[in-house]
Amino acid sequence: MKRHTISFPGTSFPDVEVPADDFLSLHLTATNSPLLFGCRAGLCGTCLIEVVAHDRSSDLAVSAEEREALALYAPDRPDARLACQVRASGPMAVRRLVV
Incomplete structure (x- = not known):
């Protein structure tokens, strides 16, 4: 199974290998990442x-629902995601x- 590396620059958390096409939330926790x-x-x-x-060739598609939430949570942050x-x-x- 193909895996991708998720890194957390500026933190002491080590990189995490996540199965390709899985949601980050299935594999990242408060103990292995700085994300909540x-x-x-x-x-x-x-x-x-x-x-x-x-990787700019990878698909970071944003659903209409997420786009709507991002308009509220981070309206001026084009690289913001949930x-x-x-x-x-x-x-x-x-x-x-943190906004």
Whole structure:
């Protein structure tokens, strides 16, 4: 099974290998990442992240529902995402956003 590396620049957390196309929320926890997950359904904004770097050829598609939530949680942050909605489509570096 193909896996992708998720890194957390600026933290002491080691990289995490996540199965390709799985949601980050299925594999990242408070013990292996700096990310927090509240609802895991894209409604609460607890898992707001900034995608610092990713393979530009990978698909980081944003659903209409997530886009609507991001307009509320991070309106001026084009690299913002809800980690519970992101699939591991390639290696990426993410940072927790606090707004």
